[in-house]
Amino acid sequence: MGEFLTDNIKTQEYFLNMGPQHPATHGVLRLLLQLNGEIVENIDMDLGYVHRSIEKMCEHDTYQQIIHLTDRLDYLSSHMNNEAVALAVEKGLGIEVPDRVKVIRTMMSELTRFASHALWYGVNAMDIGAITPFMYGFRERELINDIMEETCGARLTMNYNKVGGVRYDLHPNFQKKVKDFIKHARKKLPDYDAVLSNNIIFKKRMKNVGFIDKDNAVLYGLSGPTARGSGVSCDVRKVHPYSAYDRVQFNEITFTEGDSYARYRVRIREMWESLSILEQLVDNIPEGDYKVKTKAVLKLPEGSYYQKVESARGEFGVHILSRGDKLPYRVKFRSPNFANLSALNKMAKGVKIADVVAILSSIDIVVPDIDR
Amino acid sequence: MTNEELKNKLSGWYNDLRFTETGTYLNVEVSPKNLKSLAEKLKSDPDCAFNYLFCYTGVDFGEELGVMVHLESTAFRHILVLTTKTSDRENPELDSLHEIWPAAFLQEMEVFDFFGIKFKGHPHLKRLFMGEEWKGYPLRKDYVDNVNMIIR
Helix, strand or coil: CCCCCCCCCCCEEEEECCEEEEEEEECEEEEEEEEEECEEEEEEEEECCCCCHHHHHHHHCHHHHHHHHHHCCCCHHHHHHHHHHHHHHHHHHHHCCCHHHHHHHHHHHHHHHHHHHHHHHHHHHHHHHHCCCHHHHHHHHHHHHHHHHHHHHHCCCCCEEEECCCCCCCCHHHHHHHHHHHHHHHHHHHHHHHHHCCCCCHHHCCCCCCCHHHHHHCCCCCHHHHHHHCCCCCCCHHHCCCCCCCCCCCCCCCCCCCCCCHHHHHHHHHHHHHHHHHHHHHHCCCCCCCCCCCCCCCCCEEEEEEEEECCCEEEEEEEEECCCCCCCCCCEEHHHHHHHHCHHHHHCCCEHHHHHHHHHCCCCCCCCHHHH | CCHHHHHHHHHHCCCCCCCCCEECCCCEEEHHHHHHHHHHHHHCCCCCCCCEEEEEEEEEECCEEEEEEECCCCCCCCEEEEEEEEEEEEEEECCCCCCCCCCHHHHHHHHHHHHHCCCCCCCCCCCCCCCCCCCCCCCCCCCCCCCCCCCC
């Protein structure tokens, strides 16, 4: 018996289709796994199932009009995507927004980040095979969606930012509801750890799976919690502060293990940090206008503009090339998911098929942002 | 390094670089034949240490096609934009940067798909989003599609 169970046994290489309709690909992502037995040798990707050519559409729209398209990229970080475009145009035109706008934007970003991480916590656990965390994650996310609905008028694709400020002022209930939410979340977050973080099955599925070291994480262009799980200090909120992030105290969470479990722990700790940022700001929202008046037709001076923000999945960037026209000449969205996906092949080389699911969910992909 | 120091350093390497500062970051235009050697120097030089390629944009400049590569150094946090243009619209070809920054691997596939720029040395250029049977390169300015596109 023993002589058959050696490492030298090679089976015929074959391909396995994962997706486009696979529950763990969180959308329509198609992976072609090249397998040797159950070991993954290589992963080829076939993207574009939800490609809407948003970058081309932007070339036919004015700067005010392109903001709502960014909601449809990473729909779980829609506020940050909006903010990036608004900031890029404001910077290019030299528009200074009031303090109130900066604080509102920061708070909305952190609420969005918490909601996104809460959703990720649920679906990550579900990919591994646990159902209860899914209910926990969605319970907290629902409260944030309610806050968003009151102020922005929408729960998911908020379209709340505009050039020069935000679309509406805060709802009178906003402060009270955020305070209630912080109190609620602080009580519930320890449950997240209790039910999943120390679960032995979960740990065995996540630990030492999908390893990537620090140098490679940078070279492969990883960002966000995925890179911070490898010890890369890359939080745009710290490195290139924008909005009100320079006036709040928070820690950049990094872990050095570089595996799926480290990425999991980064996101859990980031939820605590988001709460702390919200707590610092909720009683200190400055009085003033929620927008400044801008010209009806905005024309960016000729040049190449770039703005990066920290979305829930990493560094989201907007690159606008302008020729001085009211329409942008070229708009490129630097998608954190697309960049993170480029390391999938590296992370998944030599793992088992089931681990690909764990890795995919630990880098937290959102397919509409990959396809754009 | 500040933009001025970067400019001085890079001009010492090549004399045909063109610097522009209209916009957010320092922009340097390099000829296609020097692209790869400049990229290698930018990464390996200890004072530059550009190790993080964060944005790779294909652009149709009208007469020319080209790419704009955003680079950052995680050690010094300076940022540089590398621009290259080729005037050959029929069969545009540039050097691939994926050996220097693996992040460029998928990005170059995307640029190939949307602009038709071939990357010398890229092992796996395929139409990542549009599929092999798609005709034309949709993000080029002269692309026409009477069925799927509405021009206002």
